[in-house]
Amino acid sequence: MKTKLTALAVTTALVAPAAMAQEMTIVSWGGAYSKSQLKAYHEPYSAKSGVTIINDDSSAEAVAKLRAMNEAGNVTWDVVDVVAADAIRLCDEGLAMEIDADTQLAAAPDGTSASEDFGDLLVSDCFIPQIVYSTTFGYRTDLVGDTAPSTICDVFDTEAYPGKRALEKRPINNMEWALLCDGVAKGDVYDVLATPEGQDKALAKLGTIKDDVIWWSAGADTPQLLADGEVVMGSTYNGRLFAVIEEQKQPVAMLWDAQVFDLDGWIIPAGLSDERKAQALDYIMFATDTQRLADQAKYISYGPARASSAPLVGKHAELGIDMAPHMPTDPNNAQNTFLYNYEFWADYRDDIDAKFQAWLAK
Amino acid sequence: MTDATSQSGPVLAADGTPLKKSLARALRLQKTRALMLIAPLLVFVMVSFIFPIAKMLFKSVENEIVVETLPLTVAELQNWNAESGALPDEALYAAFVADMVVAIDAKRHTRLGTRLNYEHTGMSSLFRKSGRKIKKLDPAADGPFKEKLIDIDKKWGDVTTWAVIKTHSVKITNGYFLNAIDMQRTPEGAQAQPEDKRILIKLFQRTLFMSLMITVSCILLGYPVAWLLANLPARTANILMILVLLPFWTSLLVRTSAWKVMLQQQGVINEVLVWIGLVADDARLVMINNQFGTIVAMTHILLPFMILPMYSVMQTIQPTYLRAAKSMGATNWTAFWRVYFPLSVPGIGAGSILVFILAIGYYITPEIVGGTKGVFISNRIAYHISSSLNWGLAAALGTILLGVVLLLYWCYDKIVGIDNVKLG
Incomplete structure (x- = not known):
């Protein structure tokens, strides 16, 4: 189940910054959720940077696989989508990289720092929240x-x-x-x-x-x-x-x-080469900014994790209904x-x- | 006799070397050549199969993390007696802080917390939270530490915390195996888990029982089919063969989900039964999310593994044997039971071993249709591999399962004889 955005990347490869790797593997849950990420994050990012994104639907086994990769000394994933509990576990095990929200994530459009914008939802040093979902x-x-x-x-x-x-x-x-x-x-x-x-x-x-x-x-x-x-x-x-x-x-x-x-969000595996780490951080900076998080809500009814994204949530891309009343975070x-x-x-x-x-x- | 004893030296080959030596050399050369030929395959099997399995099995006893992360503390703990009920003295707390400062720097302390949390609830957050504060201490200048640590978290002033660390500080542990059989390692030796946490032995028994049931149902269903396949004209047999193989080409998940559609309370079978009036609408049969559903779905999935070996064995049974038996006055039943059936036993044996061993390790199907009474031990192994990350316990469970299979294989060899198994 790997979707390559090759065509898209080819058209934009000419404008790509030369120093970055040209391909990255992003792991997520598959199905409608991966589709929403593809539309809201991957496609615009590929268009902007020329990086080909390979989607791997392995999030359900991500913790075990990351540990196995780490033991084998060959981490092949660049960015991984996991639930917060797994992120904490990965952070404890030293399998995920620590992120400094204020320097490594984008600030809100009005200048609010990322750590303030995410607030309490930054539940682990390694975790960048993406959506709030509810059971x-x-x-x-x-x-x-x-x-x-x-x-x-x-x-x-x-x-x-x-x-x-x-x-x-x-x-x-x-x-x-x-x-x-x-x-x-x-x-x-x-x-x-x-x-x-x-x-x-x-x-x-x-x-x-x-x-x-x-x-x-x-x-x-x-x-x-x-x-x-x-x-x-x-x-x-x-x-x-x-x-x-x-x-x-x-x-x-x-x-x-x-x-x-x-919460569901991103982690960057520990032990990446400097080049891949820079690439992963660049993606994260882009994909978790205020507009991108609000965009994802057009495709799936999960609430954006940034306070500044909530007012930007609009209508469903295909059904055309207002998404705000379907958000778990709606008052x-x-x-x-x-x-x-x-x-x-x-x-x-x-x-x-x-x-x-x-x-x-x- | 006198000739042999009178001969002085050993028998010599043409070139003067002793014959025994020369023969051995020739043989060795041959053996080396043969070994070289299979070497690539052997290396491949070793590297890709035996080595990873051995490594995984070794995890069931490996426990170096405590000693590696807290070397000074473990050395100090040897001088402390958990049964005394008194807290360790300052030297140990100082050693612990020194160890922790190094571990926090390498981000290994939370890992140790996770490891110890398997044995004693609360260790995970104790190490994570204390880590943030211990980081600021200087092992050389900030002592004494006993009061400070207890101030950071009162659990450091609890004898149990230190007893847990001491109990699990050995490099090679039997702890995981004890956990795997519903026991635990304590300062006072191996003890049974509290009653409300005992589950694994029960699951082992259930796995064996259910696998046996599945094997038996496969034999009962597979035998007539294999017989038909082997005895029908080739063209009809081929069509039947495709029907047997068809499920093989369908995804396991699809087949399992299909059984859900068939067996659930609003499913096909219940609808039909209600429609023809055999079952009342408010008393629909519960056929899934229990043992019955698991046995049905798994029998269906594993049936080809039973039919194929049976079929290939039955194909080799000459029809003339049956005719000969009947010509000597045997009834159909006697001819089948006394002649045909014994000849087909190797096929049953091969199929049973295949089905049983596959069934014992299944986990996707029981997870989907097993409900609460139909889950296997493999479901717990999967949980510990992918959710709790307690690979030591998963490895111990896997080792026990492997041991049980080998034991059953040995019993089978003693009772039926492994030479009596044919795949064709």
Whole structure:
């Protein structure tokens, strides 16, 4: 699955700065997401610099592959798109390069420094955020009766909303939702979850709907299950639900309550040659500026990570609908949100995952 | 006898050298030549196959990271007794700060934190957060450090933290193997994991059981098909053969997803059953996201690996044998059971080994259709390789799986005999 922009590069090769490498490999997730990056970042960048961009859809295995490449001493990727949790892991392992936001990223058009523009979203020294996406619920409008679900706890209410639910086959997010609906205050969720009793409490709450859950492991599962009517509601990434609702016109609606924000962005692998590093930094500087991040939202319903990009978000390139109300960060949608707690899950992921899997297998 | 004993020297070749030596030399030359011929292949196999596997397996015991990152601390820890319950003294804290300053400079401390976090939750952030502050300390001038470190994070004043570092400071560890069988390495020796974290043994058992079920269903379904293929006229057999091979040319994911469409509750089979009234609309059968779905999908995917060896063995069975048996009064059943079946056993053996070994290592299909009760041990291996990056544990699980396969292979050799396996 490698898409070469050769033709484009050939036409612009004449104006390319001679010192830079002529080809770079950018790793991403594939599908509609890679397409949005192709349109918003790669094509304009190739046109500007004459660099051929090779797209590699390996982000799902990026962490393991980068580690293997690093051990073999031959890193073939230049820029890699990963979720923030993976970026932290890569940074910890010394597999990603540290970036100084203020000197190596573009400032906002009004002069605000990059570190201020990204703000809290710079969750790791190696990570350059690109989009804010959220894991949230979609439900079948025709299968939920007269009153549509309005809060996250409706997911746990099998009497009011009988039928199967789709949840991700991992503890992250599910444990938080379970505690929230078991009466734990939002601010205390992670303190409770850090204790064995809290973990048992969360699993017990999930246990009340265990028989009604179909566990998914790929982001495409829930949209499919919803479209087939296999489940009445299910969690997935908001962009996937946007595609089901607006592009495929399925009878599905969004339940934004208690959506969990997560970040996706770039890292540059450690150990690149100086020439390739300069090339990668040049690309990053271009691709994460205010206009480019806003451009990506024309092709996919994920919110730009820069505060300065939000006002520039326009209409969908093909559907022609306003994208702002479909952004997870839109004020109407973001009334009750979580931000993925990276620090907590970096510590507790393996421990709670072992418990979660043992609980699933019971 | 007297002749032989009376002979004084060894037998000589024509040129006067002892015959034994001369023969050995000629043989050695031949062997070297043969070795040279296969050398490129041998080197290729060694480099591309055996070496990486051996390296991966070695990861299951390799644990140099602690000693390499904290050499002075590990040396000091030898003088400290975890069971005493008392905190280590200042010398250790000083050694630790000296080690950390070097490690932070090389950005190795977070890596160590990740490693220790596999054993004790919280180590990852402890090393990451403390690193930022320890960076500012000067090991030569800023002592004493004990108070300072505990000030930075109170976990440095917790005996458990140091006990964990000490327990995992050996260069060659059995820790990963213990983890792989639901145990853990503790200061007091190997102990069982808490009950709510025991999952791996269960998954090993389930993997073996399910692989066995899949192999048996492949035999039951594959045998008649292979028999038909071997006994039909060539033209019909060829068409059938294409049908057997067709799934081979289709993507694994497509085939697995097709089973989802067939088996899910709003799927083809349930729709048909409801339509003809065999099943009530509100009591649709659950046929996927469980063990049943996994066995069905995997049997379908692995069936060609069973049919092909059976077919090639059955093709070599002469029809005259059956006719001879019948001419001597055997019924169809007896002729099949006493003559044909024993001759076809090598094909079943070869197919079973192929299917079983492939099934034991499968993970994409169980991941997609397995739900909670149909996942295999390989799914955990994949998780530790690509998500948790705990390659040591993944390697230990892989080594155990390899050991189990070799053991079963050995049992098969003892019971059926490996000479009795034919691929054609």
